[in-house]
Amino acid sequence: MDALTAEQIAERIWLSIAERRLRPGMRLKEAELAEVFGISRARVRQVLAMLEREGLVTSEVNKGAFVAEPNVEEARDIFHIRRSVEQRVIERLMDRLDESKLDAMVAHVEQERVANAENDQRAIIKLSGGFHMMLAEMAQADFLCGLMRDLIGRSSLITAAFRDSDKYNCGPDEHEEIITHLRSGDVKAAKKAMAHHLDHVEKELRLSGEREAAKSLKDALLGGA
Numbered sequence: 001m002d003a004l005t006a007e008q009i010a011e012r013i014w015l016s017i018a019e020r021r022l023r024p025g026m027r028l029k030e031a032e033l034a035e036v037f038g039i040s041r042a043r044v045r046q047v048l049a050m051l052e053r054e055g056l057v058t059s060e061v062n063k064g065a066f067v068a069e070p071n072v073e074e075a076r077d078i079f080h081i082r083r084s085v086e087q088r089v090i091e092r093l094m095d096r097l098d099e100s101k102l103d104a105m106v107a108h109v110e111q112e113r114v115a116n117a118e119n120d121q122r123a124i125i126k127l128s129g130g131f132h133m134m135l136a137e138m139a140q141a142d143f144l145c146g147l148m149r150d151l152i153g154r155s156s157l158i159t160a161a162f163r164d165s166d167k168y169n170c171g172p173d174e175h176e177e178i179i180t181h182l183r184s185g186d187v188k189a190a191k192k193a194m195a196h197h198l199d200h201v202e203k204e205l206r207l208s209g210e211r212e213a214a215k216s217l218k219d220a221l222l223g224g225a
């Protein structure tokens, strides 16, 4: 394996969490991670610190690092905040919309449909969160963007931990509905569609804590989905 950057390794670990191969509560041993990725332990610590800042990893003195275990109340908090933030994103976005942005949204949803049809879990997860991130970026509101980056990362972990089926279903149909209202300039309807969509995503989560058996760290990071 070529030497990966800290960002690439963080991304790999994030994906393993999002694809449910790396489960909440699993221990992330420095030595094992160093071996799996062929990097120094100093680099491993750098990656873990990065993930900890994003809320995906927790560390305990003398015990090491673990995949964060979001609790049910925290999951509800995050969706509560997302609802407010994303309502504001829609309002801010409305003033900045143009054809090229709308076309980019439509193209994004098309990619989501392809990923769904191919059952490409990695792409589905990335694209689903990516749609929400895209709206925040197009709104060109830096503060909201920063919040969304954090919220999407945490939402992905929660979805990975709690989703009810293997299909990550932040559906392209509901995204398309939001775009339709944005295109017609109906801010009220767009906000309503977004609120409904986030309610739906939250409802699909099984917010009670049963667990699946953990795989080994190596399998979780390098194995197939």
Ligand SMILES: [Zn+2]
Residues within 6 Å of the ligand: 128, 131, 132, 170, 171, 175, 197
């Ligand atoms: Zn969505």
